[in-house]
Amino acid sequence: MGPSINPSARPSTKKDPVDTLFSVVTAVSSLSILVLVVGILIVLVSESSLAIRKFGIIEFLSSTEWNPVRETFGAASTLYGTLVTTVLSLIIAIPVAIGIAVFVTEIAPNFLKGPIGIAIELLAAIPSIIYGMWGLFTLAPIMSTYIEPALQQTLGTLPVFSLLFEGTPMGIDLLTASIILSIMIIPFTASISRDAFNLTPEVVKESAYALGATQWEVVKNIVIPYSKLGVFGGIVLSMGRAIGETMAVAFVLGNNHQITSSLLDAAATITVSLANEFSEADSDIYLSSLFYLALVLFVLSFITLFIAKIFLIRAERKYSR
Amino acid sequence: MNHEKKRKVEGFIALLLSTLAAIFGLFWLVFILGDVLVHGIGALKLSLFMNDPAPAGVEGGGLRNAFIGHLMITAFATIIGVPVGVLGGTFLAEYARGRNISRIISILADIMVSVPSIIIGTFIYAIVVKPIGHFSGWAGAFALAIIMIPVVLRTTEDMLSLVPWTLREAAFALGAPYYKVIVQVVYRGAATGIFTGILLSIARVAGETAPLLFTAFNNSFFSVNMNGPMPSLTVSVFQYAMGPYDSWHEQAWAASLIITLFILFITITGRLLLKWRYKR
Numbered sequence: 001m002g003p004s005i006n007p008s009a010r011p012s013t014k015k016d017p018v019d020t021l022f023s024v025v026t027a028v029s030s031l032s033i034l035v036l037v038v039g040i041l042i043v044l045v046s047e048s049s050l051a052i053r054k055f056g057i058i059e060f061l062s063s064t065e066w067n068p069v070r071e072t073f074g075a076a077s078t079l080y081g082t083l084v085t086t087v088l089s090l091i092i093a094i095p096v097a098i099g100i101a102v103f104v105t106e107i108a109p110n111f112l113k114g115p116i117g118i119a120i121e122l123l124a125a126i127p128s129i130i131y132g133m134w135g136l137f138t139l140a141p142i143m144s145t146y147i148e149p150a151l152q153q154t155l156g157t158l159p160v161f162s163l164l165f166e167g168t169p170m171g172i173d174l175l176t177a178s179i180i181l182s183i184m185i186i187p188f189t190a191s192i193s194r195d196a197f198n199l200t201p202e203v204v205k206e207s208a209y210a211l212g213a214t215q216w217e218v219v220k221n222i223v224i225p226y227s228k229l230g231v232f233g234g235i236v237l238s239m240g241r242a243i244g245e246t247m248a249v250a251f252v253l254g255n256n257h258q259i260t261s262s263l264l265d266a267a268a269t270i271t272v273s274l275a276n277e278f279s280e281a282d283s284d285i286y287l288s289s290l291f292y293l294a295l296v297l298f299v300l301s302f303i304t305l306f307i308a309k310i311f312l313i314r315a316e317r318k319y320s321r
Numbered sequence: 322m323n324h325e326k327k328r329k330v331e332g333f334i335a336l337l338l339s340t341l342a343a344i345f346g347l348f349w350l351v352f353i354l355g356d357v358l359v360h361g362i363g364a365l366k367l368s369l370f371m372n373d374p375a376p377a378g379v380e381g382g383g384l385r386n387a388f389i390g391h392l393m394i395t396a397f398a399t400i401i402g403v404p405v406g407v408l409g410g411t412f413l414a415e416y417a418r419g420r421n422i423s424r425i426i427s428i429l430a431d432i433m434v435s436v437p438s439i440i441i442g443t444f445i446y447a448i449v450v451k452p453i454g455h456f457s458g459w460a461g462a463f464a465l466a467i468i469m470i471p472v473v474l475r476t477t478e479d480m481l482s483l484v485p486w487t488l489r490e491a492a493f494a495l496g497a498p499y500y501k502v503i504v505q506v507v508y509r510g511a512a513t514g515i516f517t518g519i520l521l522s523i524a525r526v527a528g529e530t531a532p533l534l535f536t537a538f539n540n541s542f543f544s545v546n547m548n549g550p551m552p553s554l555t556v557s558v559f560q561y562a563m564g565p566y567d568s569w570h571e572q573a574w575a576a577s578l579i580i581t582l583f584i585l586f587i588t589i590t591g592r593l594l595l596k597w598r599y600k601r
Binding site: 023025029034044106118120125127131133137190217246251290305309 | 328329331332333335336338339340341342343345346347349350353354356357360404405406408409410411412413415416417425426428429430431432433435436437438439440441442443444446447448467470471474498499500501503524527528529530531534535538555558559562563570573574577580581584585588589592
């Protein structure tokens, strides 16, 4: 906010009735956001109340059984799937995204900076269903014929890692889903990191160069420490996106409610179960349990996104000083 | 000397790695777009736009119904979502500028932009589909509108904030009431920015699938009845790609190509508009 903004400069003496009307209409429109957030929470809680009463909170979250026939439902297997795909995709995406941000801000010649920035943002604009379909028809076969057997023969022969790469590689599994997710979240992390890097004052960087620092030392010791709040906010934001991504993983995860140590097994996430089962739920308790899953997802992603927002706000305050 | 060499080598390796990271990122973009292009162009046929779906396994079906349905759902979502978003953003940037309520709603809107879209689908299912008793195009349009509102609201707020305050003061000094200042001065100054925000929000919802799965659902017949289940391109792509027939897969690729080109076109147009207007 600039210094020229002075609320007292608003005309406050003479109240025009049209002006009052306009201000009320705009106020109601902006309150729709508040109504939505609270409304979603209330509706999800009331719709899942049947399942909450039957399964409780701790029990629901810790039970691995998801059995529509016996009408017992627990969220542990889908939570596990969400956790594994999110963590794995972040492990792949974070280094790549930060690398891209370093390249775009520090290394790339000026004429390349714009186009590469736009290209990365286009990657973010591609709808998730395209990623999903591409994953099913193109990436999954590549994974099952080349990459997964190769992983089994190399990392899979090591003592602990063998647990991660058990089973027949089918391409429809946690690993493929995580790779697609990582491709999807790279642009978010990269563009926020780039914006954060760009805010490092030139003077500070030039001082470091004057002391004889190499380009990498400037990035490592000046730019990254200076912008770590923003970068961290970008990472948490990407995490929020990964938790809630649906279509990109729905094609290649198999919706199999199980907890498995192998990354080459089919699994389910909260979002994938919702996408596959919601319109097929044939009993009240089944539908209510799915609403319960949606509620867990809403709370989880809301908290994550809120944390991300706090980091980004703090980063913004720091830079604007 | 040795130490200096080590620093140089370390720097070289780090910069090489980040260059490779950028190439890695571009590689996926080219791979995915190229793949959609190759498969999609091969499957593009006039029948795709002219015919409705044929019974499973029969050749010659198209997705005319899904094209029309998708256009209608997106158009109604825009008609509902854009005014609410623009007016809401106006309140935050003008009447409530600098107040706490403005900051809180702004943060909540930012969070809502990233809230999983499938949750919006379950929400609309509970408040629209369940009480009425059947899936409908309206439910789909409402779901997409809810996704659009926070996007449009935040860009409008940002764009209005970019209009210099002195411009408003000049209009106040002429005796104009605030609403006239907003409509005739501030909106004009921010028109390109707001328009871009609307474009980008359309690009955002045009590719959504998850919120339509259990709101608009699907319909294998041609329908312009917003009160009944309505087909959309994205849900059709999901159904066809997961289905067993090769002709379905081909149509799914062709539809994906159309969706992707449409969204990339809007996104690039929006970026160029912003660049041209604000010359960043």
